[in-house]
Amino acid sequence: MGQETKKTTAKKGTELSQAKEALQQKSVELEAARSAVEKAEYARDIFLANMSHELRTPINTILGLNELILRESQEEAVKEYARDIRQAGNILLALVSDILDFSKLEADKMELTEGIYDVSSLLNDLINSISVQLRRKKLDLVLEIAQDIPYKLFGDEIHIRQIIGNLLSNAVRYTEKGRITLHLSWKELPKDSIEIYVIVKDTGIGIKDEDIPKLFKAFQRMDSTVRSKDDRTGLGLAITQRLIEMMGGRLEVQSVYGKGSAFSFKIVQKVVDREPLGDFEKQYKDSLRSIEDYHEKFIAPMGRILIVDDNSMNLAVAQGLLKGTRMQIDVAASGEECLELIKRKTYHLICMDHMMPVMDGVQTLHAIRALEGNPSRDIPVIALTANAVAGARELYLKEGFQDYLTKPIDADKFENMLIEYLPSNVVYLTNNRNISDEYEETQEEGEFDIRESQLYLMGFNLRNGLRYMGGDKALYGKVLRDFHSILQEKETALKDFLQKGDMPGYTIIVHSLKGNARNVGADDLADEAFELEKMAKAGQLEDVTVRSPILFGMMNTMRNSLRVYLETEDAGEKAEQTTEEESIGKITEEEWTRALQELAARLDDFDGESAAVKIRELKCYDRPESDKKMLRLCEKAVKDYAYDIALEVVNAVL
Numbered sequence: 001m002g003q004e005t006k007k008t009t010a011k012k013g014t015e016l017s018q019a020k021e022a023l024q025q026k027s028v029e030l031e032a033a034r035s036a037v038e039k040a041e042y043a044r045d046i047f048l049a050n051m052s053h054e055l056r057t058p059i060n061t062i063l064g065l066n067e068l069i070l071r072e073s074q075e076e077a078v079k080e081y082a083r084d085i086r087q088a089g090n091i092l093l094a095l096v097s098d099i100l101d102f103s104k105l106e107a108d109k110m111e112l113t114e115g116i117y118d119v120s121s122l123l124n125d126l127i128n129s130i131s132v133q134l135r136r137k138k139l140d141l142v143l144e145i146a147q148d149i150p151y152k153l154f155g156d157e158i159h160i161r162q163i164i165g166n167l168l169s170n171a172v173r174y175t176e177k178g179r180i181t182l183h184l185s186w187k188e189l190p191k192d193s194i195e196i197y198v199i200v201k202d203t204g205i206g207i208k209d210e211d212i213p214k215l216f217k218a219f220q221r222m223d224s225t226v227r228s229k230d231d232r233t234g235l236g237l238a239i240t241q242r243l244i245e246m247m248g249g250r251l252e253v254q255s256v257y258g259k260g261s262a263f264s265f266k267i268v269q270k271v272v273d274r275e276p277l278g279d280f281e282k283q284y285k286d287s288l289r290s291i292e293d294y295h296e297k298f299i300a301p302m303g304r305i306l307i308v309d310d311n312s313m314n315l316a317v318a319q320g321l322l323k324g325t326r327m328q329i330d331v332a333a334s335g336e337e338c339l340e341l342i343k344r345k346t347y348h349l350i351c352m353d354h355m356m357p358v359m360d361g362v363q364t365l366h367a368i369r370a371l372e373g374n375p376s377r378d379i380p381v382i383a384l385t386a387n388a389v390a391g392a393r394e395l396y397l398k399e400g401f402q403d404y405l406t407k408p409i410d411a412d413k414f415e416n417m418l419i420e421y422l423p424s425n426v427v428y429l430t431n432n433r434n435i436s437d438e439y440e441e442t443q444e445e446g447e448f449d450i451r452e453s454q455l456y457l458m459g460f461n462l463r464n465g466l467r468y469m470g471g472d473k474a475l476y477g478k479v480l481r482d483f484h485s486i487l488q489e490k491e492t493a494l495k496d497f498l499q500k501g502d503m504p505g506y507t508i509i510v511h512s513l514k515g516n517a518r519n520v521g522a523d524d525l526a527d528e529a530f531e532l533e534k535m536a537k538a539g540q541l542e543d544v545t546v547r548s549p550i551l552f553g554m555m556n557t558m559r560n561s562l563r564v565y566l567e568t569e570d571a572g573e574k575a576e577q578t579t580e581e582e583s584i585g586k587i588t589e590e591e592w593t594r595a596l597q598e599l600a601a602r603l604d605d606f607d608g609e610s611a612a613v614k615i616r617e618l619k620c621y622d623r624p625e626s627d628k629k630m631l632r633l634c635e636k637a638v639k640d641y642a643y644d645i646a647l648e649v650v651n652a653v654l
Contacts, residue, residue, distance in 0.1 A: 063089045064317030117157035133172045140179035145280040149186045152273035166240045171202035178203030192271045199264040207255040297415045302652040303327040303426040308338045309353040312519045335359030346375040354385040362399045380421040461521035483520045484562040507536040587621045603647040
């Protein structure tokens with residue numbers, strides 16, 4: 001019996017030990033599973049953030065270049081196509097944002113970011129976002145906005161804008177005739193808070209009773225027979241409901257199939273300023289006028305701005321958007337290049353991309369502020385970013401930026417921001433006059449003599465190259481010269497990395513070459529660089545070694561052809577310059593200042609005839625290009641009797 005007891009005890013001990021081991025193994029497995037889940041979630045977040053940025057970047061470029069078409073095209077059919085592109089691009093952008101937001105909500109990582117906001121500005125932006133669609137579908141917009149609502153509140157403006165924007169977009173999408181109504185009212189609450197009540201109503205297709213529960217479920221679709229051609233994923237209302245719930249509210253829906261729908265919600269906001277909003281009708285009409293044919297709001301011929309972005313197409317778009325302002329624009333493709341430029345030049349404003357390799361926008365800003373002896377050390381810096389996420393504004397302000405603007409760049413907001421941050425003495429408001437036409441620069445400002453047939457034979461697609469430069473021939477000429485100067489440098493670097501078997505280093509250089517070639521329209525060279533980039537990324541050293549001589553041969557041929565082409569161009573410019581210098585006189589700085597003061601006095605007296613004589617006299621002197629440009633602007637202003645603008649241009653120099 002004793003022996004049997006010992007056996008039983010031993011058996012139980014073994015079983016207990018095995019159970020402990022099993023439990024420990026299970027614990028290890030659970031910990032491993034938990035770690036795997038965390039890694040997967042982290043990888044997903046990184047993937048979605050990167051995809052959001054990578055998708056937004058080409059969309060930004062498309063919409064930016066499309067904006068230039070809308071501005072510059074005189075053909076109504078082309079402009080109509082461009083408007084369709086803008087609408088489709090905005091839908092695509094919204095889709096990217098929806099996917100990112102939904103992922104955050106599912107992971108419980110969406111956070112509210114509260115701050116002070118202006119109700120009028122919020123409403124204006126919302127109306128502007130749907131005005132084109134309203135006009136196209138000939139829908140009326142009825143505004144029921146309480147005139148006594150406090151105009152400045154504290155809350156999550158970004159998500160409130162998203163909520164109402166989603167509801168308005170849905171209303172327009174499902175309404176073919178009739179009207180859209182935006183209702184905004186409020187009631188007082190304790191502790192300086194109010195409850196705002198928002199209703200969006202439409203006279204559209206309505207919703208069947210059995211389909212209403214599907215509205216707030218992700219990826220659920222209603223009856224396909226009534227769906228709009230531009231409907232997206234079904235995420236919009238699901239996201240909207242979740243956001244409202246995060247703010248302590250609830251999204252309600254009432255609908256009659258075939259007659260229309262009404263979506264409503266209530267949320268609590270804190271009051272910052274109780275001054276009433278007033279009549280919003282005028283602001284609404286102004287918002288409609290803002291989408292008419294473009295006219296720049298200002299010119300700033302003496303304004304100096306630096307745009308920093310590692311994407312050359314983004315730089316071209318920004319330059320194109322600002323072309324009509326006549327500002328002096330410099331560009332930098334990296335943080336390092338930006339720092340080198342500000343050591344030599346003084347700027348009034350810097351616009352800087354955030355996501356850049358090696359040194360990003362935040363790091364570059366900190367380096368600017370820390371740089372001793374930097375004349376641009378304290379000037380305003382605006383962040384440009386494709387990462388349109390909640391809390392972005394607060395993040396950039398905390399890092400030291402004066403403001404931030406999301407991509408794709410809204411031309412109207414961009415110009416307003418420039419007017420705000422540029423020195424007032426260099427900005428001349430146009431008062432809706434088309435100053436761009438009145439003060440069009442002539443070819444004497446260094447127009448590049450493009451010989452298209454020669455460039456075509458050398459392997460350049462001029463049409464593509466000019467498109468990337470916003471149609472600016474002078475800029476294209478500069479970029480073409482830069483391209484010629486870097487070809488030898490890049491070939492040497494590629495050969496060096498190839499000899500060492502350094503595929504990561506080779507990848508970086510050939511990727512850069514691809515972008516440079518694409519900028520100037522060297523499409524065949526860009527395509528060859530792209531193929532080698534893919535091989536290098538995959539670590540295919542042998543394949544890269546075999547194919548690289550083809551690339552080097554193309555680079556060598558192009559470099560030699562460009563050298564001859566540019567030498568011919570330089571010889572022509574030198575001959576013109578020599579002829580011009582024969583009739584140019586000299587003047588001291590003191591004499592120049594006195595002459596400008598005399599010109600200013602004549603302009604102040606509205607004596608256009610004598611001012612014109614003085615300008616012609618001053619144009620004979622040997623002066624820097626900035627002074628020559630100033631005189632050309634003055635001359636054109638005087639011819640058009642715009643003595644006030646001419647006087648401001650002269651005073652900006654004195």
